[in-house]
Amino acid sequence: MSTVAANAPGVAGSGLADVAASEASLRRFLHGLPGVDQVGLEARAATLGTRSIKTAAKAYAIDLAISMIDLTTLEGADTVGKVRALCTKGRTPDPTDPTTPRVAAICVYPDMVATAKAALRGTDIQVASVATAFPAGRAALPVKLADTADAVAAGADEIDMVIDRGAFLSGRYLDVFNEIVAVKEACKRPDGSYAHLKVIFETGELQTYDNVRRVSWLAMLAGADFIKTSTGKVAVNATPPVTLLMLEAVRDFRAQTGVQVGVKPAGGIKTTKDAMKYLVMxxxxxxxxxxxxxxxxxxxxxxxxxxxxxxxxxxxxxxxGPDYVTVD
Structure with a gap:
């Protein structure tokens, strides 16, 4: 049941290998995590958001932020042409300046993975695909696993899955854990390597900061390579306090297990000023x-x-002005 977590480097020797041995042990661990100081968390996030970045550092930060973007189109009206155009923009964000960095990844639905993969051939830009009945995640597990396997077979380098928020909020933590483990296994390629797995929490639906801390640890124990705030499809998406809480979780997880996990805030981050705040955090x-x-x-x-x-x-x-950049 907890194979992925137990086999992760550092986890087996950290005292966490048996955390998911049962619903009771997983619940005991997650509810034993320190409670979140809401006032302190929000104050810390607000303070970090006031830090100023000087011109030389700002130029570096802008390039870094560009290189960290998962350029995304996840609409029912997506077409092959739209995905190819997005890939072109990812490869050459500013055609007038070849020194502009490329984006990190292009994120699309599974049926567009092959199109994106072909359009990005010869680059190091990753192809990310949402899966597991994104964005609601309301499907049977075999359907979610097939969705994931199809995206990986088409060439996806990364899978962005959504957790079953209903199961989590109902306290069925082991169901959520086992689903992440199963999706991680579905990310396995024929050569034995794995597509990177980003686990989306939809933090706007999780109600409390304590739940965000718990789900962060749950996902990391289950083998997540990245933890991600949101789908971008609900009213409340990434926020500085929630992202700060997730950053603290991956810091503490590495301190205890030796395993490093990435973080991806998503949804609602629209300006350079916003991006700078997150980089400072x-x-x-x-x-x-x-x-x-x-x-x-x-x-x-x-x-x-x-x-x-x-x-x-x-x-x-x-x-x-906006007329000098391409419209997505």
Whole structure:
């Protein structure tokens, strides 16, 4: 039941290998985590959001943020042409400036993975695919596993799964744990390697900060490579306090197990100013180890345009405006 977690480097020797041996033991562990100080958490997030970044550091931060973006289209009206155009933008975000970094990944539905993979051939841009009946996650487990396996077979480098929020909020923690373990196994390729698994919590539906802390640990114990705030499809998506709480969770998890896990805030991050606040949080909470696209991502679409406009302003001294960047 807990094979993935137990086999993760460092977990077996950390005293956590048997945490998911039963519903009772998993509940005992998750409810034994320290309660979240809501006032302290929100105050800390607000304080970090006031830090100013000077011009030289801002130029570096903008390029870093661009390189961390999962450029995303997840609409029912997505077409092959739209996905190819998005891949072109990911490869060359600013055609007038070849020094502009490429994005980290293109995120699409499973049926568009092959299209994105072909359009990105010859680059190191990853193809991420949502799966497991995204965004609601309301499907039987065999359907979710088939959804995942189809995306991996089509060439997905990363899978963004959604947890069963109903099961979690009902206290069926072991069901959620086992589903993550099963999806992780469905990420396995014929050569024995795995597509990276990002586990989406939909934090806007989890009601309390304590639940966010618990689900973060649950997902990491089950083998998540990344923990992700949101689908971007509900009213409340990524927020600074929730993201800070998840950053603290991955910090504490590595301290206890030796296993490093990435973090991806998604939804509602639209401006360069927003992105800077999140990068400051990562730097202050986790340090340089997480300040790379391998360990931190932005789930965004409109954010890239604002970063490009701010980059052009720093480079040329003029503010170009939205007409000078491509419309997604």
């Amino acid at each position: 990562v730097n202050e909470t986790l340090g340089d180890d997480w300040l790379t696209p391998h360990w931190f991502r932005f789930g965004a679409s409109s954010l890239l345009n604002d970063l490009l406009m701010q980059r052009q302003k720093l480079t040329t001294g003029r503010y170009s």
